[in-house]
Amino acid sequence: MRSGSQADAPGAEEGGLPLVITDTIKNAARLSAISPQARRAGLAVRLTLADARPRIPDLWVEEADARADMKLLEQIAEDCDRFTPVVVMDGVDGLLLDITGCTHLFGGEGELRKTLMGRITRAGIHVRGVLASAPLSARALVRHGRRSALMPNGIVPAGQDEAAVRPLPVAALDLDDDTRLAIVRAGLKTVGDIVDRPARAFSARFGEAMTLHLRRVMGKADVPLTPLRIVPEVWVERRFVEPIARTEDIEAVLHELALEAGARLAERRQGGRAFEASFFRTDGAIRRIVIETGRPMRDAKTLLRLFRERLDALADPLDPGFGFDLVRLSIPAANALDAAQAGLDGRALEEGEVADLADRLSARFGEDRVVRFLPRNTHNPDRAAEAAPASFNPLTSAVWPMPEQDEPPLRPSQIFDPPQLIMATAEVPDAPPRSFLWRKVRYVVRHSEGPERIAPEWWLAGSDARTRDYYRVEDGEGRRFWLFRAGSYEPGKKNPDWFVHGVFA
Amino acid sequence: MKTVKLEALREEVARLERGSSRVASERFPLGEESIDAALGGGLTRGGMHEIFAQTTADEPNAAAFAIALCVRASEKKPVVWVRQDFVSVEAGELYAPGIAELGLSPDRLILVKARDGPAVLRAGEEAVRCSPLGAVIVEPWGAPKALDLAASRRLALAAGQSGVSLFMVRAGAKPAPSAAATRWSVSPALSRALEADAPGHPSWQISLMRDRAGVSGRNWTVEWNRDDGVFTLPDRYRKAREVTQPRGAGEALAGAVVSVPAGGPDHAERLAG
Numbered sequence: 001m002r003s004g005s006q007a008d009a010p011g012a013e014e015g016g017l018p019l020v021i022t023d024t025i026k027n028a029a030r031l032s033a034i035s036p037q038a039r040r041a042g043l044a045v046r047l048t049l050a051d052a053r054p055r056i057p058d059l060w061v062e063e064a065d066a067r068a069d070m071k072l073l074e075q076i077a078e079d080c081d082r083f084t085p086v087v088v089m090d091g092v093d094g095l096l097l098d099i100t101g102c103t104h105l106f107g108g109e110g111e112l113r114k115t116l117m118g119r120i121t122r123a124g125i126h127v128r129g130v131l132a133s134a135p136l137s138a139r140a141l142v143r144h145g146r147r148s149a150l151m152p153n154g155i156v157p158a159g160q161d162e163a164a165v166r167p168l169p170v171a172a173l174d175l176d177d178d179t180r181l182a183i184v185r186a187g188l189k190t191v192g193d194i195v196d197r198p199a200r201a202f203s204a205r206f207g208e209a210m211t212l213h214l215r216r217v218m219g220k221a222d223v224p225l226t227p228l229r230i231v232p233e234v235w236v237e238r239r240f241v242e243p244i245a246r247t248e249d250i251e252a253v254l255h256e257l258a259l260e261a262g263a264r265l266a267e268r269r270q271g272g273r274a275f276e277a278s279f280f281r282t283d284g285a286i287r288r289i290v291i292e293t294g295r296p297m298r299d300a301k302t303l304l305r306l307f308r309e310r311l312d313a314l315a316d317p318l319d320p321g322f323g324f325d326l327v328r329l330s331i332p333a334a335n336a337l338d339a340a341q342a343g344l345d346g347r348a349l350e351e352g353e354v355a356d357l358a359d360r361l362s363a364r365f366g367e368d369r370v371v372r373f374l375p376r377n378t379h380n381p382d383r384a385a386e387a388a389p390a391s392f393n394p395l396t397s398a399v400w401p402m403p404e405q406d407e408p409p410l411r412p413s414q415i416f417d418p419p420q421l422i423m424a425t426a427e428v429p430d431a432p433p434r435s436f437l438w439r440k441v442r443y444v445v446r447h448s449e450g451p452e453r454i455a456p457e458w459w460l461a462g463s464d465a466r467t468r469d470y471y472r473v474e475d476g477e478g479r480r481f482w483l484f485r486a487g488s489y490e491p492g493k494k495n496p497d498w499f500v501h502g503v504f505a
Numbered sequence: 506m507k508t509v510k511l512e513a514l515r516e517e518v519a520r521l522e523r524g525s526s527r528v529a530s531e532r533f534p535l536g537e538e539s540i541d542a543a544l545g546g547g548l549t550r551g552g553m554h555e556i557f558a559q560t561t562a563d564e565p566n567a568a569a570f571a572i573a574l575c576v577r578a579s580e581k582k583p584v585v586w587v588r589q590d591f592v593s594v595e596a597g598e599l600y601a602p603g604i605a606e607l608g609l610s611p612d613r614l615i616l617v618k619a620r621d622g623p624a625v626l627r628a629g630e631e632a633v634r635c636s637p638l639g640a641v642i643v644e645p646w647g648a649p650k651a652l653d654l655a656a657s658r659r660l661a662l663a664a665g666q667s668g669v670s671l672f673m674v675r676a677g678a679k680p681a682p683s684a685a686a687t688r689w690s691v692s693p694a695l696s697r698a699l700e701a702d703a704p705g706h707p708s709w710q711i712s713l714m715r716d717r718a719g720v721s722g723r724n725w726t727v728e729w730n731r732d733d734g735v736f737t738l739p740d741r742y743r744k745a746r747e748v749t750q751p752r753g754a755g756e757a758l759a760g761a762v763v764s765v766p767a768g769g770p771d772h773a774e775r776l777a778g
Binding site: 104289350351353354357358360361364365369370371372374376381384385387390393400401402405406408409410411412413414416417441446447448449472474476477479480502503504505 | 508534562565566568569572579583593596597599600602603604605607610611612613614616617618619620621623627628631635636637638693694695696698699701702703704706707708709710713716729731732763
């Protein structure tokens with residue numbers, strides 16, 4: 001079963017003035033939405049404001065704010081997440097909810113629809129809602145349908161989608177203006193009129209897409225819904241009649257949910273790679289906390305520990321307000337994970353412990369702050385090592401070039417990004433500097449080696465990148481630096497700049 | 506009865522104070538006989554060792570000394586390095602190819618970038634509790650308020666319990682009372698120049714400012730031999746060359762040496778103050 005619902009403009013005009021929303025359409029301020037009161041007063045959408053004013057002098061005019069509308073719809077969509085995880089935004093004023101398998105939690109379809117519509121109505125929003133078997137039939141009915149005996153209480157009985165859709169005007173098919181005009185000119189007024197004719201004629205004239213859409217509206221072809229949020233592989237939740245607010249209670253619930261989710265994952269021989277805890281506050285606010293792990297896992301204790309780390313580290317703590325009435329734990333990503341084997345060798349266990357540590361640290365400090373280094377096959381020193389999140393890259397033997405026997409380190413242990421400009425004095429061009437000034441300190445070079453010429457990766461850096469001549473130098477106190485000269489000396493040109501790129505051990 | 510209990514408790518406290526545990530007495534040698542002899546066989550595994558950069562500019566040398574100690578202590582096991590962001594701004598970011606050239610393969614290194622002092626301590630403690638690690642390097646910048654005697658005790662205790670050696674690299678800070686087993690001060694030393702006057706192997710002036718178990722106030726000029734993973738004394742080569750000692754070895758450091766005897770924090774505070 002799917003349900004469609006549509007929200008109207010806020011109806012806060014009770015006893016006040018007729019409210020109209022205006023938008024600039026075709027170079028004129030036109031009414032884009034009107035309140036029932038304004039409708040009763042004889043106004044209509046698309047009328048220009050200039051025409052409306054003489055008819056009703058006392059108008060409450062607001063300008064349309066598409067972003068605020070979108071935000072409101074997003075908020076409602078978020079709120080609907082408590083009914084089903086599959087919520088899809090439909091245009092600027094509609095939502096599609098896939099409530100398959102969710103109705104029993106609310107005491108049936110009718111109750112669910114009532115609860116859902118009640119929540120939105122209480123927020124001061126006019127809403128229409130229809131439940132039908134196919135998403136597009138529900139959508140067509142909610143947008144173009146009228147009350148009818150075919151759908152008592154806004155619910156289309158199973159298998160009756162086609163019958164319910166037939167009386168709808170052709171506009172319910174969402175055709176483009178030309179097609180609609182062509183069909184209406186042919187004397188076809190309702191969806192039923194089209195259905196009664198052979199589909200071939202329409203495909204030939206208007207294309208396959210139209211007939212497919214028609215079949216979908218009638219509930220004869222399914223349509224894939226792309227929900228706002230990833231539909232979790234596994235999700236478990238707890239609802240509370242008495243909202244919970246204490247930290248201990250929240251942790252106890254998380255633990256229960258973790259156990260339940262772990263059991264579900266074990267059945268599927270899977271482990272979660274990401275876990276999301278959603279806390280639904282009684283006032284509609286939702287807080288979500290996501291934890292990602294390097295390896296698939298389903299151990300409730302470890303999971304709870306990760307959540308604790310994250311909850312502790314939150315910059316703005318979990319504010320229960322008047323309490324949470326729903327806590328959901330969902331696993332949006334899972335991988336195969338076989339039952340723990342008793343005969344695991346000690347090394348694997350230890351590796352697991354280190355991976356767990358990386359996960360815990362990532363949960364607390366952020367994935368981009370817990371990194372390991374991966375070698376890159378490039379001669380460009382800036383890109384020779386990549387820092388990658390440790391939790392997704394378990395420690396394995398990446399291939400690092402082996403230093404040559406008896407060679408001192410040829411690369412610094414620490415580098416500056418970007419390299420730092422220094423004032424260098426070189427005796428002759430193409431020689432290491434005699435001395436240089438860096439951070440207001442003068443260093444006199446005693447020993448040096450170079451140049452090691454490193455050409456820029458022009459395919460990445462662009463054509464203005466210059467060749468670098470690198471030197472390893474040591475000053476009189478034993479400080480060892482990695483310097484380079486960008487470009488070379490050329491007569492008649494500005495002398496090339498010198499940089500310190502790194503410091504040796 | 507009561508006295509017996511008290512005795513047992515005292516012993517327990519003393520044991521904890523030493524930062525010792527099941528693996529406490531184990532030591533890892535530095536690979537140079539004379540230094541190991543002075544240290545009584547090496548540094549405590551599962552102990553906390555402080556490595557001060559003598560001046561702020563010496564941070565790369567202190568960090569590299571810590572890397573060398575990690576190579577000695579970690580036995581090819583994973584190493585976690587917790588570093589405050591500002592250290593990388595000031596002294597440069599860790600560069601994996603260079604670290605590899607010091608003998609610590611980057612594929613067993615996990616770097617934790619911590620925003621501030623308290624985060625460094627927290628991550629460091631979490632890491633040092635993980636016994637499969639070979640070593641942990643903790644590197645705050647300056648002297649964060651959170652790093653007091655109690656915090657350093659916590660770290661030392663955690664290291665003692667897990668048996669993971671902890672190296673705390675300190676730049677821009679003055680030594681303060683702590684629970685460290687040893688305290689070092691590191692500055693660069695002239696390397697033995699190679700052919701064609703090229704700068705040589707990593708060389709440092711290291712000074713043992715404090716050793717809970719032995720005699721403090723020793724100085725060495727060491728060279729790090731990455732190929733064999735040992736420290737060596739290059740002095741005998743150096744004598745052949747006409748190079749003056751980089752710094753008045755004993756005199757420059759004398760003022761910085763702080764001894765904190767096992768007489769309790771009060772005593773220590775007074776001496777260090």
